[in-house]
Amino acid sequence: MRHARRRIVQRGARLAAVGGLLCGGFMVTRAMASEPSDASGTTASSTRAAADTGAGLVSRLGTSRTAGNWIAADGRPVVAVTDADAADAVKRAGARPKVVTHSMQDLKSATQTLSSAPRVPGTAWAVDYTKNEVVVQADSTVSATDWSRMTKVADGIGDSVRMQRTQGTFTTRVNGAQAIFSTGGRCSAGFNVSNGQGEFILTAGHCGPEGSVWFSDNTGRQQVGRTVTTAFPGSDFSLIQYDSGQQTTPGSNVVAIGGGNGVRITGAADPAVGQRVFRSGSTSGLHDGKVTALNATVNYPEGTVTGLVETTVCAEPGDSGGPLFSEGIALGVTSGGNGDCKSGGTTFFQPVTKALSALGVTLAGQPAQGAAGGAAQPSVAPSASAMASQGGAPGSAAPGAVEAVGESGAATTFVSELIDPNNVGPGLLVIGGSVIAFVATRFIRTEQDRNAYRRQYSQSWG
Numbered sequence: 001m002r003h004a005r006r007r008i009v010q011r012g013a014r015l016a017a018v019g020g021l022l023c024g025g026f027m028v029t030r031a032m033a034s035e036p037s038d039a040s041g042t043t044a045s046s047t048r049a050a051a052d053t054g055a056g057l058v059s060r061l062g063t064s065r066t067a068g069n070w071i072a073a074d075g076r077p078v079v080a081v082t083d084a085d086a087a088d089a090v091k092r093a094g095a096r097p098k099v100v101t102h103s104m105q106d107l108k109s110a111t112q113t114l115s116s117a118p119r120v121p122g123t124a125w126a127v128d129y130t131k132n133e134v135v136v137q138a139d140s141t142v143s144a145t146d147w148s149r150m151t152k153v154a155d156g157i158g159d160s161v162r163m164q165r166t167q168g169t170f171t172t173r174v175n176g177a178q179a180i181f182s183t184g185g186r187c188s189a190g191f192n193v194s195n196g197q198g199e200f201i202l203t204a205g206h207c208g209p210e211g212s213v214w215f216s217d218n219t220g221r222q223q224v225g226r227t228v229t230t231a232f233p234g235s236d237f238s239l240i241q242y243d244s245g246q247q248t249t250p251g252s253n254v255v256a257i258g259g260g261n262g263v264r265i266t267g268a269a270d271p272a273v274g275q276r277v278f279r280s281g282s283t284s285g286l287h288d289g290k291v292t293a294l295n296a297t298v299n300y301p302e303g304t305v306t307g308l309v310e311t312t313v314c315a316e317p318g319d320s321g322g323p324l325f326s327e328g329i330a331l332g333v334t335s336g337g338n339g340d341c342k343s344g345g346t347t348f349f350q351p352v353t354k355a356l357s358a359l360g361v362t363l364a365g366q367p368a369q370g371a372a373g374g375a376a377q378p379s380v381a382p383s384a385s386a387m388a389s390q391g392g393a394p395g396s397a398a399p400g401a402v403e404a405v406g407e408s409g410a411a412t413t414f415v416s417e418l419i420d421p422n423n424v425g426p427g428l429l430v431i432g433g434s435v436i437a438f439v440a441t442r443f444i445r446t447e448q449d450r451n452a453y454r455r456q457y458s459q460s461w462g
Contacts, residue, residue, distance in 0.1 A: 047327060050077040051272035053095055061086050063104035068129030070273035072096065080129055100132035102160045110134045110157045111297065117153045119299055120146045124170055124348070126296035126310045129273050134161045139169045139338055168338035168345060172206040172300055172320055180224055182212045188282040188322035190333040191265070192364035193239070193356065199364070201225065201240040202355060203321030204333055205232030206302060214240050229359060233303025236335040237355035253365030268330040268352045268363060271309055277326045281319025281334060284341040289313035298348050300336060308348040314341040324349045330363060
């Protein structure tokens with residue numbers, strides 16, 4: 001078993017190797033994910049069921065009587081409500097009500113007022129469902145004059161808005177070093193996707209404009225592909241089309257997490273506030289945290305991006321575009337934030353469902369759901385009942401299951417796979433940026449960077 005876990009990405013998952021550059025067996029993971037508490041050990045099906053229950057109640061009761069939903073520390077769904085009758089309905093559905101002052105209509109009105117005010121780079125805001133307020137953050141670049149002006153806007157809205165200064169600066173996470181490179185800097189690949197005719201890497205839109213050429217090394221010798229579609233600012237996603245027209249393989253929906261293991265990605269969904277999530281990036285490795293807000297707005301220096309997921313997961317320059325996932329479900333790609341993985345910080349993610357829908361693509365390894373010849377539809381997460389009923393037969397691992405990556409019986413090393421001249425898949429394209437990291441990893445990687453995932457989903461760890 002130990003030998004199997006040390007096998008690095010094989011032929012069956014080469015698309016996942018490049019699309020999961022940030023996640024996998026050839027990245028230096030000097031910073032480790034913290035271990036979850038006992039209260040966080042909920043199963044995949046229970047977490048999804050809690051999120052579905054809360055979202056369903058909000059939809060049924062309406063935005064004038066509710067103010068969001070989230071998953072509590074004990075795994076139960078909580079719904080913010082504005083009246084006693086709504087609270088009773090929530091209880092009857094098996095969820096926990098929290099009576100609040102401001103409805104979602106009130107909170108959305110507040111964010112609209114903030115959005116209509118003159119734009120101030122270095123600010124961000126999102127609705128905190130748990131505190132029933134809109135939290136406006138301003139980083140260290142915001143002047144006293146701008147801060148005073150925004151405070152006046154907030155005072156005009158009322159007590160539904162809280163102003164908060166934060167350390168560091170809100171920036172996108174591009175930097176020059178390893179992973180995938182263009183003239184604009186370095187980013188992390190996200191998820192492999194397909195439109196039924198071509199294969200692509202889904203990553204962040206701010207990483208580079210349409211036409212950007214991407215390489216796996218900083219010498220420009222190993223070309224990966226070219227950006228064919230981008231959306232930034234406003235949104236933050238883009239598609240990089242593979243140069244060689246590679247086709248997806250059965251293993252391409254497995255995101256490598258190191259040690260020859262991968263996490264099977266079975267669909268895409270929107271995250272829930274309070275949900276435990278994991279992020280990987282080519283700079284800082286694997287980290288975990290919780291979703292704190294949805295539909296966040298961030299005023300980066302380059303422009304404003306809306307509809308983002310706010311989390312406590314840390315990130316650093318170069319992590320942009322890396323995947324956010326939980327329980328085998330793709331949730332987002334890294335956009336930006338403040339802080340780092342030593343001091344912590346806030347990180348924002350582009351929701352993956354919105355990107356897939358806008359681009360007309362599906363996650364690799366999954367069939368397009370549109371009509372023949374039509375645009376592909378985004379992959380959807382399996383229902384809680386479907387997730388609970390998944391068996392353990394070979395090739396049908398449950399969502400989020402940890403499994404050996406690669407062909408059965410193949411025990412070749414990662415380096416030998418890369419240097420094999422017969423290999424023409426994406427694995428060959430990452431030699432330049434990967435070998436150095438691989439050598440370093442031999443000396444510094446331990447099992448600690450996977451302990452969070454191992455303990456969170458111990459029932460699926462082989």
